[in-house]
Amino acid sequence: MEKKWWKESVVYQIYPRSFKDSNGDGIGDIKGITSKLDYLKELGVDVVWLSPVYKSPNDDNGYDISDYQDIMDEFGTMEDWEEMLAEMHKRGIKLIMDLVVNHSSDEHKWFVESRKSKDNPYRDYYIWRPGKDGKEPNNWESAFSGSVWKYDEATEEYFLHIFSKKQPDLNWENPKVREEVYNMMTWWLDKGIDGFRMDVINFISKVEGLPSAPNPEGKPYVSGHEYFMNGPRIHEFLQEMNKEVLSKYDILTVGEMPGVTPEQGALYTGEERHELNMVFTFEHMDLDSGPGGKWDLRPWKLTDLKKTLSKWQTELEGKGWNSLYWNNHDQPRVVSRFGNDSKYRAESAKMLATCLHMMQGTPYIYQGEELGMTNVKFETIDEYKDIETLNMYKEKVGSGEREPEDVMVSIYTKGRDNARTPVQWDDSENAGFTTGTPWIKVNPNYKDINAKKALEDENSIFYYYKKLIQLRKQHEIIVYGKYDLLLPDSEEIYAYTRTFNSEKLLVVTNFTSETLQFELQDDITYTTAQYITGNYPEENRDLRKLTLKPYEALVYKLS
The missing domain is CATH 3.90.400.10 (Oligo-1,6-glucosidase; Domain 2)
Known part of the structure; x- marks a missing residue:
């Protein structure tokens, strides 16, 4: 397996609108990001992925771009952006930009x-x-x-328009479109950026003829995703993009790819295929969705989570590369989703971080995740801003399909605005995000959960994330080791090993609020065990029979 800087990096995603406001207009901006770079340096991240800051009418929070080579007025100027990039590079932080080229704005x-x-x-x-x-x-x-x-x-x-009616899809069958896109990408790379996160990039090739989807129930509209996801020319387009642009720079590329399988993931990320470095998969993000899709809630099971993550770990081993994430700007907060955001918030946030960061792949941290920020429950639908949420509410309630209270439960659980409430910097008004009125309300728990408080507490979630990032730099096994799942049938414990040369890493995480017993399997032999990290104070324990505290995580190096 080839060693690369982007395999050894940890990426931090910034959603600029909600990160930090520098001028009091209630909207996060580029100068606000620059003012917080020392915070990111302290955390230890290697790369920032910046969600779109391009010129946009903002119908879908900047994912509707009207000029790919200019900056949105609300976020600042190109000079502000250039200063931010220079300050990042000064601190040893790389920058990847969002590439949104399945569609543009209708104002482009x-x-x-x-x-x-x-x-x-x-x-x-x-x-x-x-x-x-x-x-x-x-x-x-x-x-x-x-x-x-x-x-x-x-x-x-x-x-x-696969997305909003203000986001018309670009026609990638037209060579001129592709040339325009490649020229624009080259322009940004020549300005000094370090790569791209590519928005729904596996949607760019559509099936010829755009046929209607099967519709046995006779609904007005049905998902036609089989006709535009992973389409017939997708690999050809990405190989052309690689040849014309990506191969000329030493950069990180990650494709957001809904509906991609590990088999397809290996094709997109295989080093000899010259497409992308890694992809974002969504399988683990759909485990709490019922047959009716995202808003149709169902309880998730740990066995399903293990099965999904393990499948990607093992099937890409030696063939491609994983990206590891719990959160992003489109997903609810992980501590509220797979953890416990009340009594065991800190413990479960650290446990979830351990479980993910010890796997093979490049970890992504979403702003506020390192603070254990939680989902929010706004009182009325009027306080929500997300177009997807508002359209769904209007449709479900307007048609009488669901009661308003029932729809609100889905929104509290899965709405995209859970991730978009402002970063909680301190306990002053508006959590120190803005001196004005924030574009979306701050989560009321900011007095208790904020960066200032975290930085003053050596046992905070922040410093635990910092340690996980450092461990990745110190132990090659965390980056390159082979993954093997233990206890596949347990609904309480997620345990696995990583193997690299003669070393073995044992990772054990308790996904419950109960005290549990973990017994090491007989086929794991070792002479010494070195404690690497854990989310409770360290103590001497018999590895053969561990007692796990609620939401405990433990990592040992065996040799």
Whole structure:
């Protein structure tokens, strides 16, 4: 296995709108990020992934880009951005930018031209179709509810938008579109960035003809994802992108890829295939979703979580590379989801971090995760900002399909705004995020959960994350060791080993609030055991028969 800097790194995701506001307008900005770089240096992260800061009308929080080579006014200027990059590099922190090229904003100059006439030179930059029998060209459902098609009066045709109607899909079949994208990527790389996180990049190739999806229940719209996820030309496009751009720089690339399997993941990330370094998978993020999708809640099981994570660990071993994450800007807070955000918040946050960071792959930390920030329960739907959440509420409640109270429970559990409440810096008003009125309300628990308090407590979640990051630098086995699951049938304990040369790492985590017994399997022989880390004070214990405290995590190096 080839050794690479991006395999040995830890990435920190910044969602700029909610990170730190420098000018009191209630919106996080680039100068705010620059002011907190010493905090990230203290934490010890190697790379920052910055969610979009490009020019945007902000229909989907910056994922609708109207100019790929300019900065959104609310976030500052290109000079602010250049200063931030220089200050990051000064501290030894690399920067990867979000690349959003499945779609643009409908306010992008390409789309403004494209919709003017059928013979406009930019017409074919997007996907236009005439209707069928007075209806949409097919029956696909948008990720944000309703049809993926929007009728445009000017040319009497529909354009495709898998996401918001203000996010028309780019037509990757058009070589000019690809060339424009590659030129733009090169422009950013030449400005000194260190890579890209690629938004829904496995959506860029659509099946020819865009056929309707099977619809046995006769619904108005159904998911057509089999026609645009991992499409027929996806590998060709990514190999071309690699040849034209990525291969010319020593960078980190990660593709966000809903619906990808480990088998496909190995194709996307195989070093000899020249596509991407790693992908984000979503399988473990869907374990608490019922047949009705994300908002249809069902209890998750630890055996399912182990099965999913282990499958990716073993099937990419020696073939590709994993990215490891619990949280991002689209996911609820992990301590509220897979942990215990009340009595055992600190213990379970540290346990979850241990469980993930000891696996093979590049770990990603989402802002506030290192503080144990939790989900939020706003009192009314009016306090929510996320387009996906608001559209779903309107649809479910408006149609009478679900009661408002019931829908709110789904939102409290899975809504994207759980991740988007401002970072809790201190216990002053608005958690020290802004001197103005925050664009979205701060989680009321900021008096108790904040960075200032964490930095003053040597046993805080923050310092535990710092230690995990340091351990990765000190022990090659954490980065490169082979993963083997123990106790696959336990619903309480997640335990596994990592093996590298003659060393073995044992990781044991208790996912419950109970005290449990763990017995080491007979086939694991060792002469010495070195305590590496744990989330309770260290004590001498018999490894053959461990008593695990509630949400305890333990890591030993065996030799």
